[in-house]
Structure formats: structure tokens, C-alpha cells
Amino acid sequence: MAGDIKYLEAISASIQKIANEDKVVDWDDFVREERDLIISSYNGDNLNSFKGDWKRRFKNTLSHLNLSMEITSGERNAWKNLITDKIKVSRKPSTIQSSTSSTTNSSKHNNLISEEQRINVLKLYDDLNNENKWKLACSGRYVEDIMKEVVKTAKYEHPSASFIFDLADPIWLSKFTKDEFKEIKYFNNKKPEKINKELEEYIDSFDKEELKTARDYYNEASKKKFEFGGSYDQRWIQRSITDAAELFEFNDIINLVDFSEGDLLHHVWLFVYNCFRSGGIEAKLGERGSVASALGRNEKRGLEAVERRERKASGAKVDILFKVGGIHEVGCSEVGKDNVLAIDDKYLDDGMIKLPKTLRHMLKELVQVNPCKINELYTVGFLMMGLEMELVIMDIPAGNTITRISRSKRYPFPSKASNIGKDLPPLLEATLLGKQLMESLTKLIDTRKRKAFVLFDEDDDGSTTTIPNCFENNLSK
Numbered sequence: 001m002a003g004d005i006k007y008l009e010a011i012s013a014s015i016q017k018i019a020n021e022d023k024v025v026d027w028d029d030f031v032r033e034e035r036d037l038i039i040s041s042y043n044g045d046n047l048n049s050f051k052g053d054w055k056r057r058f059k060n061t062l063s064h065l066n067l068s069m070e071i072t073s074g075e076r077n078a079w080k081n082l083i084t085d086k087i088k089v090s091r092k093p094s095t096i097q098s099s100t101s102s103t104t105n106s107s108k109h110n111n112l113i114s115e116e117q118r119i120n121v122l123k124l125y126d127d128l129n130n131e132n133k134w135k136l137a138c139s140g141r142y143v144e145d146i147m148k149e150v151v152k153t154a155k156y157e158h159p160s161a162s163f164i165f166d167l168a169d170p171i172w173l174s175k176f177t178k179d180e181f182k183e184i185k186y187f188n189n190k191k192p193e194k195i196n197k198e199l200e201e202y203i204d205s206f207d208k209e210e211l212k213t214a215r216d217y218y219n220e221a222s223k224k225k226f227e228f229g230g231s232y233d234q235r236w237i238q239r240s241i242t243d244a245a246e247l248f249e250f251n252d253i254i255n256l257v258d259f260s261e262g263d264l265l266h267h268v269w270l271f272v273y274n275c276f277r278s279g280g281i282e283a284k285l286g287e288r289g290s291v292a293s294a295l296g297r298n299e300k301r302g303l304e305a306v307e308r309r310e311r312k313a314s315g316a317k318v319d320i321l322f323k324v325g326g327i328h329e330v331g332c333s334e335v336g337k338d339n340v341l342a343i344d345d346k347y348l349d350d351g352m353i354k355l356p357k358t359l360r361h362m363l364k365e366l367v368q369v370n371p372c373k374i375n376e377l378y379t380v381g382f383l384m385m386g387l388e389m390e391l392v393i394m395d396i397p398a399g400n401t402i403t404r405i406s407r408s409k410r411y412p413f414p415s416k417a418s419n420i421g422k423d424l425p426p427l428l429e430a431t432l433l434g435k436q437l438m439e440s441l442t443k444l445i446d447t448r449k450r451k452a453f454v455l456f457d458e459d460d461d462g463s464t465t466t467i468p469n470c471f472e473n474n475l476s477k
Contacts, residue, residue, distance in 0.1 A: 010037055011061045019067055027073035030058055035082045042087055049337060051079055052260040071250065111157050117471070121151050121161045124468050134398040138179045143402050146175050157353070159405075161471035164356050164394075166405040168342070188397040189406060190378045192433045192440075199233055203428050206241055207421040214248035214417040217241055232278040237428060240271040244424055248417035256386055261337045262286075265319055268413055269335060269384050273320055275431045281330070281438045284321040316358045320382070324442050328369065329362045331380035331438055339386030351383050357470045359394040360403050364467050366441075367396075370448040371466070374400050377444055380437050382430075387413040391430045393437070400467055 011034070018029045031038065038054055045053075062069055125148040134143040147160045150171065159166055166172075167185055176184065194200070211217055221241040226234045247254060247267065259268070265286070276283035320333035334355045340347045359379040366377045374396055381392035391408040408430060414423040 007037070007041070007057060008061065010034065011057055012065065015058075015061055015065060015067065019065075023067045024070050025062060025067055026070040027055070027058060028076040028078035031078040031082055038083055039086060047084055047087065048257050049260055051083070052258055052263060052337075055258050056260060056263050069250070112155060113157055113161070113471075117161075118151065118154070121471060122148065124163075125151065128401060132400050134402050136180050136183055138183050139177065141180065143184065144399070147402070150175070157471060159353065159356060162357055162360060163401050163468055164360060164403050164405060164470075166352055166356060166407075168405070168407050169352065184397075184404070185406075188375060188395070190393050190395050190437065192437050195429055195432045195436065196233070199237065199432065200429070202234055202237055203425045207425060211421050212418050214245040214420075217417065217420045218245035221245070233275075233432070236271070236275055236277075239274065240428055241420065241424065243267075243271065244414060244420050245417065248420075253416050254387065254413075256338060259337065261319075261335050264337060264384070264386075265335050268387065269333075269389070271428070272333060272382055272384075272389075272431050275435055276322065279435065279439055280324060280442055281435060282323045282326065284323065286319065316354060316361075318358060322380070322438060324438070324445065328366060328445055329379075330366070330441050331362070331382075331434070332358055333382040333384065336385040339388060347385060351385065355381050355383055355392060356394065356403075356405050359392070359405075360467075360470050363394055363396070363403060364469065366445060367400075367467055370445055372448060373444050374467075378437070378441060380434050380441070382434060383407075385410075387415060389413070389427055389430065391434050396467065403467070 011030075014030060014033045015025050018033055019025045041054075042050060059069065125144060128144055130142065133145070135141075136143065143165065144163075147163070147165065150158060150160045154161065158171075159169065165184065172181065172184075206217065206220060208220075211220055218241075221238045224234075224238065226238065254268070265273075273283050273285050318332035319335040321329060322331040322333075323329050332355070334350050336346050336350060338346065342348075342351075359381050362379045363377060366379070367374050370377065375398060378393055378395035381394070383390050383392055388410045390410045393406045394403050395406075396402065397404055411426045411430065412423050413427060414420045
């Protein structure tokens with residue numbers, strides 16, 4: 001990271017100073033040596049993330065200098081005694097003073113909506129024609145009409161204000177009957193085909209009782225030789241297994257305290273990015289701004305007449321952005337540092353609001369490219385929270401308004417070496433299926449009719465097939 005450069009010289013000098021004859025450095029010795037520098041760099045971040053950032057800098061510098069870390073590093077708790085405890089003492093007064101105000105506004109996205117905002121969203125619902133709605137065959141009710149009732153009573157931003165129906169949202173279980181919910185879940189769903197049998201068998205080959213240690217998995221994966229320039233998916237599976245094994249080369253378990261979000265993306269979840277190096281899907285790594293999201297957030301921005309134009313809003317930042325032909329955004333990934341439950345703020349904010357809204361912005365742009373395929377198009381997301389991942393699919397099953405969010409189960413990354421053969425295979429399969437979905441989506445985007453050039457056609461009322469934009473609370477005046 002760019003912010004690490006200013007510390008590089010000091011870290012490097014300190015490490016070389018305390019390295020022993022065997023070129024081994026103890027983390028506790030480093031913390032003791034550079035405690036003043038470390039404490040002075042603290043800017044109020046989460047203390048676990050702060051430690052993870054410094055440990056990453058330490059390890060990266062060790063690697064650069066061809067040194068290794070002492071196996072017993074950390075046993076003396078130097079970080080807690082010299083860094084954490086001192087920071088906690090120094091910030092304690094301000095923490096107490098601000099505790100009342102901070103507890104009520106800890107979530108970034110669960111914002112209050114004003115009456116004016118609610119009226120604007122309800123007007124969008126009221127303006128819908130029945131022919132553009134999703135009518136349920138089992139009951140004759142329209143999905144939009146039920147979602148509108150939720151907006152009427154909502155005090156906080158809810159996905160229904162963005163016309164998003166998330167199957168994982170428990171609110172819908174009380175609004176629809178079992179038969180209705182079942183129809184919503186399965187109607188015109190975009191279930192991917194199974195992965196190639198040869199790939200499936202290769203993945204399954206690592207689920208063996210005799211494979212127990214990181215060395216076992218590394219050696220097993222290294223047995224086969226795949227041709228360079230071909231068999232990329234097989235080489236990707238092989239590399240994913242060896243990379244996972246290497247995570248446990250010096251540690252028996254993965255301790256999330258030692259990882260920042262960047263560490264997770266570049267070390268634990270990097271196999272997702274690497275999967276897309278072959279094929280027609282481009283994967284862009286690291287805090288990428290979504291153009292589709294920016295277009296959606298700035299829909300009303302234009303030349304000013306009476307009032308000054310609104311400030312341009314940036315698109316949502318995602319950890320991996322998936323594009324086709326350098327133009328069309330077809331999916332994204334969101335990474336969170338900590339293992340969270342589906343009821344935790346991080347999951348609710350990023351997993352059930354930010355990611356779905358970003359996918360909807362992308363889908364809206366795809367619909368404008370090929371409106372005839374509105375009920376066949378979709379977008380794909382990977383949601384990684386700590387050491388768990390799920391596959392997310394957004395589509396428009398019927399009509400041209402409601403976007404449905406379907407989710408896979410959440411699958412864990414191996415937390416210890418002995419579980420590599422059990423836990424990594426479903427993650428590899430989910431990644432391959434996500435890639436397969438995006439490749440199929442590419443064909444859908446290109447399967448469209450030639451557009452005729454029209455200049456000021458008097459019979460053209462300016463109407464096009466599109467879907468309403470997402471609700472953007474943070475952009476309201």
C-alpha cells in the first residue's frame with residue numbers, strides 16, 4: 001500500500017538491527033524497538049486492524065530482506081503490553097465523552113429516511129403499470145404492491161426503497177404466503193449449470209483421509225504437471241490448493257487479528273481473482289469504483305439553471321470489479337475483515353445494502369444495452385466476510401422493476417490445514433460457477449438486435465425499457 005512507504009526505511013533498519021545470526025526476527029523484539037513509531041502512527045482505527053496493518057508491514061519487509069519470523073513470535077504479548085494498553089489509556093477520556101452519540105449511529109447505511117424521500121419512492125411505485133409488474137401466478141398479487149406497503153411504514157432505508165427483493169431478508173416471510181415466497185424464489189431463477197466433470201473430479205481428488213497436513217496437500221497438488229498455455233482451470237485449482245497450504249506453513253491456524261481486509265483479499269481470497277485470468281471476463285483488483293454505480297448516483301445531475309449543480313458523487317468502491325470488453329460491468333466482490341453473523345452490522349450494511357445496490361446499478365446499465373433480454377440478464381457478486389464466502393445473483397425474474405437477490409450458502413475457508421480438502425472445494429466450485437455465469441452473461445449482452453438510427457423522430461415518445469434507480473439517501477438534500 002502507498003501509505004506503507006513512509007515506514008519502510010524505519011522498519012527495514014529496525015529489522016536488520018535485531019535479526020539474529022540465523023536471519024530470524026522476533027515480532028515482540030520489533031514491537032519493543034519501534035513502539036514509539038507505531039503509537040505515533042495510530043489514527044483512531046480499530047485496534048485489531050491497526051495491529052494487522054503493522055504485522056503485514058513487518059512480514060512484507062521480512063520477505064523483502066529474505067528473513068523469516070521467529071516461530072514463537074507474539075508469546076510475550078509485547079503488542080498488548082506496549083501498544084494496545086497504552087493507546088487505550090490515552091484515548092479513554094474521549095471515548096467516554098463520545099459514547100452516547102456514537103452508539104446511535106454506528107451503521108453507515110441504515111439511515112433514517114425523511115417523509116419527502118418516502119413520498120418520492122412511493123410515487124415511483126404508484127407510477128408503475130400493472131403490465132410492468134411481477135404478478136404471482138399462485139395468488140394473482142403483484143410483488144411490487146406488497147413491497148410498496150413496506151416502504152409506507154419504513155423509518156429507515158430498506159432495500160424495498162431500491163426495488164430490491166432479497167430472499168434472505170426475513171421481513172418477506174411475514175408479507176407473503178409460503179406458496180408465494182416459493183414462486184418468488186424459484187421462478188425464472190438463474191441457476192448455473194454444473195462445472196466441467198473433469199474439473200469437479202480434480203477438485204474432489206483432494207478430499208482424502210490420508211491428507212492431513214499443509215505439507216500433505218502441497219505435495220499432493222504438486223504431483224501433476226499441466227501444460228503451460230493450456231489447462232488453466234486445472235492449474236488454477238492446483239495453485240489454489242498450494243497457496244492455501246502455504247498459509248499454514250508456519251502457523252497451524254489462521255488468526256484474523258493478524259489480517260487486514262487487504263491481507264484477506266491478497267492472501268486468502270486471491271484465488272477468486274486468479275480464476276478470471278483466463279476467459280473473457282476482466283477482474284480488476286483493489287478498491288475499484290463502479291462506473292454503473294456512479295451513473296446511477298448522478299442520474300439527476302446536469303447543467304444548472306436556478307440552483308447550483310449537485311456535487312458529483314463517486315461510484316461504490318468494490319474490492320474486485322468484473323467487466324466484459326472493458327465496458328460492461330457484470331459483477332463485483334466485497335470483502336470484510338471479520339467473521340460476522342447475518343445479523344451483524346457489517347453483513348447488513350455491506351452484504352444486504354451496498355452489494356445489492358451496486359449489482360442493481362450494473363444490471364440497470366446492462367438492460368439499457370439489451371432491453372429485449374431484461375428478464376434473462378443478471379449480475380453476479382462474491383461476498384466474503386472474514387473466512388466465509390457466498391455467491392450472490394441479482395436478476396429481474398418478471399416485469400421490469402423488481403430485482404431479486406438470490407444467495408448461496410456461506411462456505412468457510414479452511415481455518416486449519418487439515419480442513420483444506422473439505423472446506424476449499426466448495427469455494428473453488430462457487431468461484432467457477434460465478435465465472436461460468438458471467439461468461440454466459442456475455443453472450444446474452446451480445447445477443448441483441450441492430451439499432452436503427454433515429455433523429456428527432458416525431459413518433460418517438462422517448463420511452464425506453466429501463467428499471468428505476470436505487471434509493472440514495474446520502475445524496476438527498
